[in-house]
Amino acid sequence: MGDLKIKKEDIIRALSTVQEPDLKKDLVTLNMIKDIELGVGEVRFTVVLTTPACPLKERIRKECEEAIHTHVDENLSVVIDMTADVTSSRVGTALLPNVKNIIAIASGKGGVGKSTVTANLAMALKLSGAKVGIIDADISGPSIPVMFGAEEMQPLVSQIDGKNMIQPIMQYGIKMISMGFLAPQDNPVPWRGPMATQALRQFFSDTHWGELDYLLIDLPPGTSDIHLSLVQLVPVTGAVIVTTPQKVALADATKGLMFFRQPQINVPVLGVIENMAYFTPEELPENKYYIFGKDGGKNLAIKYETDLLGEIPLVQSIREAGDEGKPAVMSDSIIASAFKQSAELLAQQVAIRNATKEKTKPVQVKV
Numbered sequence: 001m002g003d004l005k006i007k008k009e010d011i012i013r014a015l016s017t018v019q020e021p022d023l024k025k026d027l028v029t030l031n032m033i034k035d036i037e038l039g040v041g042e043v044r045f046t047v048v049l050t051t052p053a054c055p056l057k058e059r060i061r062k063e064c065e066e067a068i069h070t071h072v073d074e075n076l077s078v079v080i081d082m083t084a085d086v087t088s089s090r091v092g093t094a095l096l097p098n099v100k101n102i103i104a105i106a107s108g109k110g111g112v113g114k115s116t117v118t119a120n121l122a123m124a125l126k127l128s129g130a131k132v133g134i135i136d137a138d139i140s141g142p143s144i145p146v147m148f149g150a151e152e153m154q155p156l157v158s159q160i161d162g163k164n165m166i167q168p169i170m171q172y173g174i175k176m177i178s179m180g181f182l183a184p185q186d187n188p189v190p191w192r193g194p195m196a197t198q199a200l201r202q203f204f205s206d207t208h209w210g211e212l213d214y215l216l217i218d219l220p221p222g223t224s225d226i227h228l229s230l231v232q233l234v235p236v237t238g239a240v241i242v243t244t245p246q247k248v249a250l251a252d253a254t255k256g257l258m259f260f261r262q263p264q265i266n267v268p269v270l271g272v273i274e275n276m277a278y279f280t281p282e283e284l285p286e287n288k289y290y291i292f293g294k295d296g297g298k299n300l301a302i303k304y305e306t307d308l309l310g311e312i313p314l315v316q317s318i319r320e321a322g323d324e325g326k327p328a329v330m331s332d333s334i335i336a337s338a339f340k341q342s343a344e345l346l347a348q349q350v351a352i353r354n355a356t357k358e359k360t361k362p363v364q365v366k367v
């Protein structure tokens, strides 16, 4: 039996004074409070966040506690269970209906670390508790299998509802598909545009993804047929632009960003990640050498009114981790926290986007 004086309504009233800082509405209106239980001198409830990678988790928890102590009883013990139900704007879509968010990871120039960033963001989201998948859409130069130590793996094909479906490779709890799993890499096939597009189509329509919170698409560098095919095939939640700080990279990153902003494409740009932002020897992390220039990604984000989701340093262990097939975020280091922070900011942007913008639709443009 609960304390007779305190009712569930009192708790709800107190929690309706707590705002979700990004969505600018209170937790009760947003339907984020569940399972309120009153005990003797104690209240328990669940806060359902919009992503397990929520960077504001602790702030929300603290504000809930304070609201109850201020508006209900300062001596009440407050036990909060934080869970998440990742939001989506991809409701009712024919292709991949159980994939909540499709996020394109793009760059202008090649070699800026787009695949490295994709692998680490995916891993960080997975470590936060989300269900994550990766499509390596770089058909002629796939890097994802190596970055996950999965080059020798081969996907199985199984019959689902009478149709042959590719089962994605599962590595470190992430589902992934890449041309690297399907075609021998030492005997490269020259991929013409339509063939690459067909392969991408199969990654969506003939692969059994099941339920996912985030499906990350590692795009080839530049803007290609693949980019156009992607936005035509599926509703894309948003795009992340990866760049390095040099002028040449930034100029190309701008083109990459503007591709998504074209009125007929209209995919929201969720933010910019500046990779190789500075060099740092891992044993002396306070020493930062801006060898490629400073603040390029930040200025790009400001100019195009989007967010800077991270500045990832150039560190030897990131390259080693990629070569060893274990994304750097899996280690316990400052690098891991940099990638985790970027993943949180990305998840936050996805949640804001899903709460504020229209539903996504595939675009209809002539190729």
Ligand SMILES: Nc1ncnc2c1ncn2[C@@H]1O[C@H](COP(=O)(O)OP(=O)(O)OP(=O)(O)O)[C@@H](O)[C@H]1O
Binding pocket: 107, 109, 110, 111, 112, 113, 114, 115, 116, 117, 138, 141, 143, 220, 221, 275, 276, 312, 313, 314, 315, 316, 317, 318, 319, 320, 322, 323
């Ligand atoms: N922050 C970093 N610190 C150290 N090495 C890095 C960093 N980011 C990427 N690298 C290394 O740089 C190389 C290129 O990275 P990656 O393959 O991720 O680039 P990419 O932009 O996806 O390339 P592509 O254009 O071929 O798709 C890899 O060897 C990777 O390990």
